[in-house]
Amino acid sequence: MQCKKSIFLLVAILIISGATLFAAGTAESTKKDSVTVEIYHHKIPWIDAWDEMSTVYEQAHPTVNLETEVVGGASDWRTLLKTKFAANKAPDIFIIEGFSDYQLWKEYIAPLDEEPWVEHLLPISKDAATQDGHIMALPVTVEGYGYIYNKELFKKAGITTLPTTFSEMKETVAALKKKGITPFASGFGTWWVISNHFTNIPFAQMQDPRGFVADLNSGTAEIPGNKEFLDWKQAFDLVLQNCEPNPLTTDHNMQVTMFANQEVAMIQQGNWKQSVIFETDPNLDIGLLPVFTSDDEQKANRIPVGIPFMFVVNSQSPEAEKQAAKEFLAWLVGSDEGKQYLAQRFEVIPSLDNIEASASLGGVSKDIVSFAKAGKTIPWMFSYWPDGAVNEFSDLAQRYVAGLDSFTTYLENLQNSWNRLKK
Numbered sequence: 001m002q003c004k005k006s007i008f009l010l011v012a013i014l015i016i017s018g019a020t021l022f023a024a025g026t027a028e029s030t031k032k033d034s035v036t037v038e039i040y041h042h043k044i045p046w047i048d049a050w051d052e053m054s055t056v057y058e059q060a061h062p063t064v065n066l067e068t069e070v071v072g073g074a075s076d077w078r079t080l081l082k083t084k085f086a087a088n089k090a091p092d093i094f095i096i097e098g099f100s101d102y103q104l105w106k107e108y109i110a111p112l113d114e115e116p117w118v119e120h121l122l123p124i125s126k127d128a129a130t131q132d133g134h135i136m137a138l139p140v141t142v143e144g145y146g147y148i149y150n151k152e153l154f155k156k157a158g159i160t161t162l163p164t165t166f167s168e169m170k171e172t173v174a175a176l177k178k179k180g181i182t183p184f185a186s187g188f189g190t191w192w193v194i195s196n197h198f199t200n201i202p203f204a205q206m207q208d209p210r211g212f213v214a215d216l217n218s219g220t221a222e223i224p225g226n227k228e229f230l231d232w233k234q235a236f237d238l239v240l241q242n243c244e245p246n247p248l249t250t251d252h253n254m255q256v257t258m259f260a261n262q263e264v265a266m267i268q269q270g271n272w273k274q275s276v277i278f279e280t281d282p283n284l285d286i287g288l289l290p291v292f293t294s295d296d297e298q299k300a301n302r303i304p305v306g307i308p309f310m311f312v313v314n315s316q317s318p319e320a321e322k323q324a325a326k327e328f329l330a331w332l333v334g335s336d337e338g339k340q341y342l343a344q345r346f347e348v349i350p351s352l353d354n355i356e357a358s359a360s361l362g363g364v365s366k367d368i369v370s371f372a373k374a375g376k377t378i379p380w381m382f383s384y385w386p387d388g389a390v391n392e393f394s395d396l397a398q399r400y401v402a403g404l405d406s407f408t409t410y411l412e413n414l415q416n417s418w419n420r421l422k423k
Contacts, residue, residue, distance in 0.1 A: 035324045036065040040081060040091040042072030042309070045275050049345035056337055057328065064324050074190050074251055076391070092317045092325045095309045098383020102131045109136050110315035115326060117333045117352060125351040128307035137310035138329050141348035144288065144305040144368035144377070145197055145270030148277075151285040151363075153181050153265040164301040166234055166292040173242050176265050184239050185264040186247035187255030188401050195394035196382045197304070198268060199414075201291050202232040204304055204378035213384045217422050224411040231293040233407050239268070240401060247401055260284065272308070274362040275347060288367040290376075303371045306380030307351060386421035393417065 043050075047070050054066040069091070071077040078101070084090050085108070096102055102109065111134045112118065118135050125139040154162075154172075157179040163169040173183045187193040205228045206212040215221030223229055244250055244258070252269070259267045260280035267273075268291065277284060292300045313325045332338040333352055342348050343358045349365055350357055361369075371377055382390060393414065400410040 034063045034065060035320045036067055037093065037321055037324050037328055038091040039066060039068040040077075040084070040094040041068070041070060041311070042077040042095060043272070043346075044070060044072040045272060046070070046346050049341060053338070053341045053345070057331065060337075061327075064328070066328065073253070076191070078390075090314055090316065092314050092321045093311055093329065094314065096137060096312055097309050098128060098307070098380070099131070100383055100385055100387055102136060104387050105312075106131070106136075108314050108316055110313040110322060110326075111136060112138065112313065112326070116330055117354075120333070120352040120354040122351055122353055124305075125307060129310060137312045138333065139307040139310045139351040140333060140342060141308065141346070142305065142351050142368075142372075143270050143272060143308040143349065144303050144364075144371065145268065146291055146303040147184075147266040147289040148259065148269050148273065148286055148364055149266045149289055150259070150262060150264075151287060153262060157181055157265075162289065163292065164297045165295040166231075166238075166300060167295050169289075169292045170238065173238060177242065182242070182244065182264045183266055184243040185255040185258040185267050186239055186243040186250055186401075187252045187267060187269070188247040188398065189250050189254075190252040191391065191394035193252050193255070193268065194397045194401070195390045197270075198236070198291070199393050199397060200304060200380060200382045201235065201293060201378075202226070202228040203381040205232070205293060205299065209379055209381050210384065213381065216418055219419075223415040223418070224408065226411075228293070229411055235291050235293045236400075236407075248398055271347075271349065271362070271365045271368055274364050278362065286363045288364045288371075302376045302378045303368065304380055305368060305372050305377040306383075308380070386418065386423065388421050389417060392421070 050068060050070070054068060058064060058066060071080050077095075081094060085105070090108065096105060096109075113135045115135070115138075117138065121129060121135075121139070122142075124142065126135070128139055129135050129137045131137075153176070157175045159172055159175050163172045176183045203209055203212065212221055216223070240247065244264070250258075255267050256269065256273055256276050257280070258264050260277045262281075262284075266289070271288075274286075277286065288303060290301055290303045294300045311329055313322060313329070315322070317325065332342070333355065339355045343350065343355055347358060347361065347365070349361070349368060357365075357369075385393070396405075396410055396413045396417065399405045399413075400407060405413065
């Protein structure tokens, strides 16, 4: 009997030991097979929700670790990304803003033609994502910008009809000032506010914006003396003459804070700032107006709408990381969880037809959709500027704001900068 007990005990020990070894082996195998996907983007307002979403993804995919670095706001995300590539520390997923960025990093961008989400790209998204005849990027949002305005302050100033031309905008500004309301907070201390977005306006107002860029590159078109840039001066000066006292010391955060606190009636921003504004005052009634440059209503009453950025997969990443990166992006725009985060938490205007926009989109996003449906849009052209232009254009615009250059000199400097940077 004692012998049988000893045998049973021995068998039990062997079973337990085997199970322990199996578990250890499995854990070791899981650890060995795990993959880390490094992600780089610039959407500061997404940080908290993105971290939460990453945890959800990792729990459902225990062999995948998502490490995200977010560089945005006033920081120059593009320069830091160049540094990472130069140091051989490039992320597995990073962002580009369009044609010029694609040209800059094309050797590091993997084609995505076979991904399941390609068939769901909206026309504007497919156009932006297509380079060299292939789908090279994943857009997840459509954005628009202009002057975000406070509807209550407009009512207080007796403004019952929204402007649709430059002259009407001047009247709107005069009505606000008459009631002691500061019309604008400029945000001109932040490079992308005054460069990418504001300086985009005359480029986008061209009859053929891409053709104009091509002509600038070939030397058959010039910025000085161009009618669209001269018209744009009216809009530029209207802000400078009716904004906070020191526009070059007002960055985008201060600008939005002033607006959210109802210190000013308008700011040049887009739907990405809605959530920030609503953090201060969730009941603020806001909408979006164009940056008017002329009295031609058909031409002036339009807002810039485009694909602000796109995710790309690093073609030079190890195969395991590259595959995991593609699977994460497919989950982001294909799974119920991913789509819910995009629509509800990131509050995007979706760039794919399989994602439904949140019913609670703020007033700015609703106006963007209305302008887009009416065909009243102009493109985002700064993604076609030469590499380095966004930084130089910011410096040159700030010189004009500071009174260091005349507008004529400013336009000449823009032309000289373009000539030097174009390839």
